[in-house]
Amino acid sequence: MRRIFTPLTIVVAIMFACSPILIAGAPYESTMGLIQKIFYYHVPSWFAMFTGVFTCGIASIVYLFRGRPDADRVAASAAEIAVVFGLIGLVTGPMWARKAWGVWWQWDAKLTMALLVEMIFVGYLLVRKYGGPGSDKLAAAVAIFGMANVPFVYESVNIWRTVHPKTSVVPELARTAPGMAGPFWFCVLAFMLLFALLLTARIDLERRRAALDALYLAEED
Amino acid sequence: MFARVAWLVLRKDIAIEVRSREILYTTLFFAVSCVLVFSFSFVREGRAVPDAAAGILWIAIAFAGTLALGRTFERERYGETLRALLLAPAPRPAIYVGKLLGIVALLGVAELLLVPLIAVLFQAELFDRPLLLIALLSTGTLGFASVGTLFAAMLVRARTRDVLLPILLYPITVPVMIAGVRGTSALLATPPDEPSAIMWIAMLACFDVVFVTLALWTFEPLMIE
Amino acid sequence: MLTAIASFLLLLAVQQPPPGQGEFVPISQLPPGDRLPAAPLLIAAYAFVWVALLVYLWSIWRRITKVEAEMHALERRSTSGSRPR
Numbered sequence: 337m338r339r340i341f342t343p344l345t346i347v348v349a350i351m352f353a354c355s356p357i358l359i360a361g362a363p364y365e366s367t368m369g370l371i372q373k374i375f376y377y378h379v380p381s382w383f384a385m386f387t388g389v390f391t392c393g394i395a396s397i398v399y400l401f402r403g404r405p406d407a408d409r410v411a412a413s414a415a416e417i418a419v420v421f422g423l424i425g426l427v428t429g430p431m432w433a434r435k436a437w438g439v440w441w442q443w444d445a446k447l448t449m450a451l452l453v454e455m456i457f458v459g460y461l462l463v464r465k466y467g468g469p470g471s472d473k474l475a476a477a478v479a480i481f482g483m484a485n486v487p488f489v490y491e492s493v494n495i496w497r498t499v500h501p502k503t504s505v506v507p508e509l510a511r512t513a514p515g516m517a518g519p520f521w522f523c524v525l526a527f528m529l530l531f532a533l534l535l536t537a538r539i540d541l542e543r544r545r546a547a548l549d550a551l552y553l554a555e556e557d
Numbered sequence: 558m559f560a561r562v563a564w565l566v567l568r569k570d571i572a573i574e575v576r577s578r579e580i581l582y583t584t585l586f587f588a589v590s591c592v593l594v595f596s597f598s599f600v601r602e603g604r605a606v607p608d609a610a611a612g613i614l615w616i617a618i619a620f621a622g623t624l625a626l627g628r629t630f631e632r633e634r635y636g637e638t639l640r641a642l643l644l645a646p647a648p649r650p651a652i653y654v655g656k657l658l659g660i661v662a663l664l665g666v667a668e669l670l671l672v673p674l675i676a677v678l679f680q681a682e683l684f685d686r687p688l689l690l691i692a693l694l695s696t697g698t699l700g701f702a703s704v705g706t707l708f709a710a711m712l713v714r715a716r717t718r719d720v721l722l723p724i725l726l727y728p729i730t731v732p733v734m735i736a737g738v739r740g741t742s743a744l745l746a747t748p749p750d751e752p753s754a755i756m757w758i759a760m761l762a763c764f765d766v767v768f769v770t771l772a773l774w775t776f777e778p779l780m781i782e
Numbered sequence: 783m784l785t786a787i788a789s790f791l792l793l794l795a796v797q798q799p800p801p802g803q804g805e806f807v808p809i810s811q812l813p814p815g816d817r818l819p820a821a822p823l824l825i826a827a828y829a830f831v832w833v834a835l836l837v838y839l840w841s842i843w844r845r846i847t848k849v850e851a852e853m854h855a856l857e858r859r860s861t862s863g864s865r866p867r
Contacts, residue, residue: 356828374827381831400778420838427834428827435823448731455728462724468715477711477775481704481729484771488732488764492739530835537842544849551856620784723784 341540344533351526358522363515371435374428376519380527381425382450387531388418389453392460393483396476405546408472411479413538415460417531422454449489456482559654562647566655570629571662580628581666588621588667592674610679611741615697615734617671618664622701623723625663626709629656634713643780650773653706657769660702661695668694681745689754690744696761697737700768701730707772711779736761 359376395411398404429447430440441447456478463475574581592613599609633639642652672690676683683690708725712718740757743750 352832370821371824373824377828377831400775417838420834424831424834427830431823431827431830452728452731456725459721459725459728463715463721466715466717467712467721468717470711470714473779473781474708474711474715477707477779478725478729480775481768481771484767485729485732488760488767492732492735492760534838534842537839537846541842541846541849544846544853548849548853548856551853551860555856555860727784 341533341536344529344536348526348530348533351522351529355519355523355526358519362519371432374432376523377527378425378428378432379520380524381421381428383524384527384531385418385421385425385450385453387528388414388421388535389457389483389486391535392418392457392479396479400473400476400480406543408476409539409542409546410535411476412464412472413535413542415457415464415475415479416538417534419454419457419461420534421527421531422450422457425450426454445490449486452489453482453486456485559648559651562651563654563658566642566652567658567662570656570659573632574659574663580625580632581663583628584621584625584663585667585670587624588617588671589674591617591620592671592678596678605679608742608745610675610681610683611738611745613679614671614675614741615737618668618698618737619701619727619730619734621667622660622664622698622705623726625667626660626702626705626726627719627722629660629663630709630713639710639713649777649780653710653772653776656710657699657702657706657772660706661698664698664702665695668698682747683741683745686744686749686751686754689749689751689758690741692758693737693740693744693754693761696758696765697733697740700733700761700764703765703769703772704729707776707779710776732764733761736764 355376359373362373362376364370364372391414392411395407395414399407399411429450433442434440460475460478460482463471463478467474595609595613595616596605599606599613630639633642643649672683672694675681705722705726709718709722712722712725715721736757740754740761743753743757
């Protein structure tokens with residue numbers, strides 16, 4: 337895994353360096369103007385965040401029912417990365433919203449669900465840090481319940497009308513605004529590769545910590 | 558076997574509680590003081606903000622429930638009975654169900670007190686559709702307690718269990734709270750909005766099924782010491 | 783956080799739209815006083831993303847070097863401890 341680290345870093349760095357050029361070249365959106373360009377980083381951030389959430393959830397299931405320690409390492413790493421990308425989404429979103437809708441925050445389905453999932457996984461990290469013995473299993477349960485919760489939160493808040501752009505914007509991008517599709521999917525790829533890069537690095541950290549703990553235990557014998 | 562174990566665990570909890578009534582009284586009084594504190598925030602010129610009653614009812618249930626969960630498992634930890642329960646040759650999910658039913662019963666008694674109290678304090682016509690209200694409260698309480706019992710059981714050994722339980726429980730039970738509050742508001746509307754209330758009850762029932770199943774499924778691997 | 787959730791629930795129960803903004807209003811129809819310049823917000827958003835990601839990468843790197851240093855120290859201690867045999 338460590339061998340792909342350096343080439344992956346280079347690729348991600350180049351992609352991120354190129355992204356502003358591509359984004360500046362993309363066409364303007366009719367109603368929102370310049371501020372809509374936040375979309376090229378905001379939406380891929382959320383894609384990365386939910387990838388992290390589902391990675392953590394599935395790794396947690398594997399850890400809980402198979403007991404494999406590397407699954408636990410993947411889960412812990414994925415959760416931390418998901419929280420980071422979620423924070424990016426939650427900060428860039430209100431910045432976009434303030435200009436586009438006039439308010440910093442709206443209690444609609446997407447925002448509420450995003451905030452709640454972020455809180456659940458911050459809870460995951462808190463449990464891992466302060467939960468005491470057995471906290472890795474408890475955190476795994478939190479991740480599983482959090483993942484299962486996503487559709488319920490979305491549906492329950494969705495009853496009211498929502499100001500948030502509809503989900504259908506993304507799949508129809510190629511048809512309605514072809515100029516935007518290119519930069520958008522480029523940014524999605526960049527963020528996904530960045531996610532993979534961060535996950536690799538973070539799992540490496542966990543593995544080293546486990547090796548260190550093993551060394552300490554061996555020394556005590 | 559499963560049902561018998563669950564019933565035995567439930568009966569044990571009720572027997573202990575009936576003798577001392579400690580958790581019952583303290584939870585009830587805490588719920589009442591919750592209602593009062595929130596009332597002061599949301600009463601303007603002597604009258605409550607409209608629809609505050611629904612929100613306050615469910616907040617009181619959530620806070621009182623968290624407290625009751627913490628106290629019930631603290632009692633188990635103090636008597637070291639949880640380990641004894643787990644060592645018993647009984648299916649572990651049955652132990653979970655027994656404790657769950659105990660918590661639901663406790664919260665049910667609290668709600669028996671809270672609903673008339675709120676009806677009186679906020680002039681809320683909570684008894685217009687009693688069956689729907691009972692369905693709403695029971696599905697909501699079950700949903701809240703199902704997640705809460707699992708987390709409280711797992712946190713028994715943690716040092717920071719008191720603060721971690723709300724931190725973990727509240728975000729995950731937000732759909733229950735949303736459905737409960739909106740459902741109660743629908744029932745308090747004039748005339749009572751029955752289709753909405755039934756929709757929220759259905760959603761709560763779905764939540765209950767999913768999360769009780771999930772809890773039963775994960776209880777066994779989680780409680781392995 | 784408890785008060786945040788509590789007030790969120792009460793906000794739900796009190797189903798009144800926030801004053802002045804009940805619907806999605808296109809930018810062109812807002813009074814000029816309500817219009818914000820977009821460029822600072824856009825730049826701030828992008829800057830935040832870059833800074834956050836770089837800080838996180840740096841924190842991972844810092845933690846890895848710390849663990850490696852500890853491991854080296856431990857290995858040195860164990861080899862020096864077993865030498866006088």
